Amino acid sequence: DFGQVVYFPGFNQHGVFDYLWTTSGSTWNAYDSITGRWTYTMEGVPSGTRMYGPNGEIFIYTVDQRNGWMTMWNSSAVVAPNSGAVAQGSFNPQGQVYNAARTANGIAWNVTIPTGLPGSVDKVREGIILGTNFDKYTRSDDTIAMWALSTESGREGTLLYNKNWTIPDNPGHYDVQDADTETDVFIVSAAESRTYYGFRLSTGQQLWGPTQPQHYTDKWGLASSNSWDNIAYGKFISGNYGGIVYCRDATTGQTIWTYNITDIYHENLQNNAWRFRPAFFADGKVYLENTEHNPYDPQHRGAPFLCLDMETGERVFEMPFRGSEWSSTPIIGDSIIAMYNNYDQRIYALGKGPSDITLEVSPQISVNGNDVLVTGMVTDISPGTNTYQLTARFPNGVPAVSDANMTQWMTYVYNQFERPSDVTGVEVVVSVLDPNNNLYEVGRTTSDSTGLYSLMFTPEVPGKYTVIATFEGSNSYYGSTAETACGISDAQPTPAPQQTQPESIADQYFVPAIVGLFLAIIVVGLLIILMIRKRP
Numbered sequence: 001d002f003g004q005v006v007y008f009p010g011f012n013q014h015g016v017f018d019y020l021w022t023t024s025g026s027t028w029n030a031y032d033s034i035t036g037r038w039t040y041t042m043e044g045v046p047s048g049t050r051m052y053g054p055n056g057e058i059f060i061y062t063v064d065q066r067n068g069w070m071t072m073w074n075s076s077a078v079v080a081p082n083s084g085a086v087a088q089g090s091f092n093p094q095g096q097v098y099n100a101a102r103t104a105n106g107i108a109w110n111v112t113i114p115t116g117l118p119g120s121v122d123k124v125r126e127g128i129i130l131g132t133n134f135d136k137y138t139r140s141d142d143t144i145a146m147w148a149l150s151t152e153s154g155r156e157g158t159l160l161y162n163k164n165w166t167i168p169d170n171p172g173h174y175d176v177q178d179a180d181t182e183t184d185v186f187i188v189s190a191a192e193s194r195t196y197y198g199f200r201l202s203t204g205q206q207l208w209g210p211t212q213p214q215h216y217t218d219k220w221g222l223a224s225s226n227s228w229d230n231i232a233y234g235k236f237i238s239g240n241y242g243g244i245v246y247c248r249d250a251t252t253g254q255t256i257w258t259y260n261i262t263d264i265y266h267e268n269l270q271n272n273a274w275r276f277r278p279a280f281f282a283d284g285k286v287y288l289e290n291t292e293h294n295p296y297d298p299q300h301r302g303a304p305f306l307c308l309d310m311e312t313g314e315r316v317f318e319m320p321f322r323g324s325e326w327s328s329t330p331i332i333g334d335s336i337i338a339m340y341n342n343y344d345q346r347i348y349a350l351g352k353g354p355s356d357i358t359l360e361v362s363p364q365i366s367v368n369g370n371d372v373l374v375t376g377m378v379t380d381i382s383p384g385t386n387t388y389q390l391t392a393r394f395p396n397g398v399p400a401v402s403d404a405n406m407t408q409w410m411t412y413v414y415n416q417f418e419r420p421s422d423v424t425g426v427e428v429v430v431s432v433l434d435p436n437n438n439l440y441e442v443g444r445t446t447s448d449s450t451g452l453y454s455l456m457f458t459p460e461v462p463g464k465y466t467v468i469a470t471f472e473g474s475n476s477y478y479g480s481t482a483e484t485a486c487g488i489s490d491a492q493p494t495p496a497p498q499q500t501q502p503e504s505i506a507d508q509y510f511v512p513a514i515v516g517l518f519l520a521i522i523v524v525g526l527l528i529i530l531m532i533r534k535r536p
């Protein structure tokens with residue numbers, strides 16, 4: 001039994017590497033994926049609210065509101081080469097057990113706080129802890145409390161504020177959706193009205209709200225655990241069952257754009273739109289997934305994994321992948337998205353993949369002045385293309401296609417969707433290194449939907465040529481290159497025609513006249529002879 005899995009970078013004898021941590025109560029076990037062994041154990045890990053530090057370490061904040069104290073535990077201080085937990089310069093924790101509860105081995109600080117703070121810790125962010133008595137499952141009738149404690153160095157445990165907010169919808173169900181230190185904002189939702197309010201995180205001052213009401217079915221998410229509204233890049237993304245993505249300015253509450261995630265097959269029973277939740281934010285984009293607490297079988301078609309530009313709300317891509325309420329959420333690392341697809345129970349990786357290019361020239365030996373034909377294939381050689389399902393369908397390899405066709409092409413290759421009819425391949429640059437050691441481009445061409453490319457060029461001088469075909473890469477593929485050679489021989493000289501002297505006047509007129517005169521004499525002579533013979 002692994003217990004709960006927690007993943008964060010840690011140290012081992014190979015240097016810094018990622019450990020897979022598993023927790024069971026206050027005991028954490030570290031698994032080293034390099035050695036394939038359980039490496040060490042930490043006992044007495046405190047309970048509390050976790051957050052990740054700048055290097056992936058885990059901080060745990062424990063707040064005792066009744067007795068008035070707060071601690072911060074740092075996972076990297078428990079087992080580290082220079083932490084004092086082991087001898088400096090000799091770090092090999094295999095099989096060791098560490099006391100994580102000791103001050104020297106993890107508790108970074110322990111401070112006094114005011115007693116009797118209402119509610120509980122709601123959000124922990126860098127430098128601040130937000131506490132409230134908001135509860136989405138409990139009706140609030142009049143006022144709601146909110147308070148904040150500092151965790152900044154030198155101010156640990158300082159009470160920043162403790163105030164009450166008179167709720168506008170009386171009674172109602174309220175919840176803190178997200179808090180962000182960059183914009184200094186935390187956002188509160190009202191389930192009944194499907195509206196939102198913005199507050200200054202550092203002071204508790206109300207900044208804006210209420211917003212315009214969202215789709216009526218969004219109440220289902222706001223009144224349960226199925227709403228995951230988030231702040232990122234200074235913007236607030238909200239929405240759930242209504243299938244409308246709302247993007248607002250986090251500091252003003254003003255709506256910047258909306259996006260409708262429509263169910264084109266009209267198979268959802270509650271709405272002709274897809275319920276969604278933000279999976280993660282990266283590179284100025286928001287990635288949204290569809291999940292369902294109790295999915296129907298057969299499952300509705302076309303559930304989207306969707307990427308939207310945070311500035312404009314424009315769709316970057318959409319894939320028919322469905323998440324699960326009971327499994328993991330998509331994650332991203334090194335520009336690769338890893339996610340589970342509930343349609344086929346498989347895990348996929350989406351990102352920039354490798355390519356391969358082949359090259360042939362015909363004829364390989366030619367005569368100077370004649371054309372040479374260059375042909376080859378550009379294919380996608382990502383690991384997923386090596387499965388039998390794809391090698392059987394694409395015996396010559398999966399063709400590489402343009403970025404503009406990528407979404408439709410990938411759904412055809414991996415998700416059994418119809419083959420798109422207007423597929424364009426990728427650009428190939430053909431260059432040569434000629435016999436004089438000059439390197440230059442002879443042409444560009446684009447591969448077709450089968451991966452084939454072709455180009456003709458005329459060599460300029462005789463000799464041996466190195467021919468180079470290059471796919472320079474795209475947003476979807478890393479580039480690839482291939483080389484071959486051909487020979488160009490000198491052309492065979494054509495024999496020169498024999499020169500003849502022009503006929504003279506004598507040859508043209510006198511000689512034929514003499515010949516004719518001789519012939520006439522001969523004929524007359526023959527006639528005289530015949531006449532003499534006929535006389536009696």
